[in-house]
Amino acid sequence: MTITLDNPSRRNSQVPSLWAALADLAEGLDPGVRVVVLRGNGPSFSAGLDRGMLAPGGVEGEPELLGIAVDGPERTAERIEDFQRGFAAWASVPAVVVASVQGHAIGAGFQLALAADLRVVADDVQFAMRETSLGLVPDLGGTGPLVRAVGYAVALELCATGRFMGAQEAVARGLANVAVPLAELDATTADLVGALVDAPDAALRELKPLLASAATVAPGDQLRAEREAQGRLLNGLARAVGR
Known part of the structure; x- marks a missing residue:
């Protein structure tokens, strides 16, 4: 199964309805599916949370995050638990999940890539956790896999500073399996999927x-x-x- 984020004009920014759709796909995955590919159309995998979600009034048709927050920390945490399903559920599916990542993978985009078992990246990829610069923390299931991939010290530095990690560093630190020129990303991902299906x-x-x-x-x-x-x-x- 291939799941494509398809809002390239917004660099595939994310909203809660997308997270609910991802959770539904993971939790209802056909047991016959052996490999899932997560990808994004356009120049970026995903630039993260739609910033409109943090503005008064939020995004039309989506829950208002600032409105949820006034209900108190416990109620806010309960709502975030529901959002997390779209990311955490992929660890529980029997299929191997492959993220095919190009361009920006920021915040929620980075965490969606981290929800996969394997990551193939283009040489233009830019991973970053920018939540701390907004006075927040990563909360969509990305902290565990990030620490397991790069270690506590590097994870702390990445999240605290919000700096970008490119393709070569991602491979060197074990975050990505392979980095290839952008023009070869789809073919390389297909080769990996083929090898997994052959197992x-x-x-x-x-x-x-x-x-x-x-x-x-x-x-x-x-x-x-x-x-x-x-x-x-x-x-x-x-x-x-x-x-």
Whole structure:
């Protein structure tokens, strides 16, 4: 499945209705889908939150963020939890999620790229977390994967300063898998998708959660997860040959 942000005149800026649509797609994903590609039309993957959301009155047809905030911190946090579903839900799908990223990936755009398992970037990519410059923090599920990818110190520096990270640094720090010229982004993404689809389906579906848990669970729990996954796969192989 390919999901395309398609508002290039606004650099694919984001609003809550988009987050709800992303959550619906993730939570209702056909179990037969093996790979999901997240991409954006135009010069940018996504320039982040539509700034109109932070203005009095907000954006027509969308919840007013400043209006939500006057309900108090607890009620505000409850609403943000709903917004987060559009990002966090991708970690739970059995499919491997690939972000194909060009141009600006700022704030919510950066966090959507971080919601993917793998990232292919064009050489013009510019990642940035700009929330702190607005007196806010990243709150759409991006802090965990960012720290896991680049480490606490680099994540703190990126978020606190709001500086831009380009393609080569993103690859060097492990944030992106590969950087290619913009003209080759679609073809490189397609090659990666093809390789993922060629992998044995059952093994790939066991592999994603197994590796995702490796950095956070106790060693004994990870060993158990490995042997249980392997047990299921070996059992499937035995049944396939009639044993």
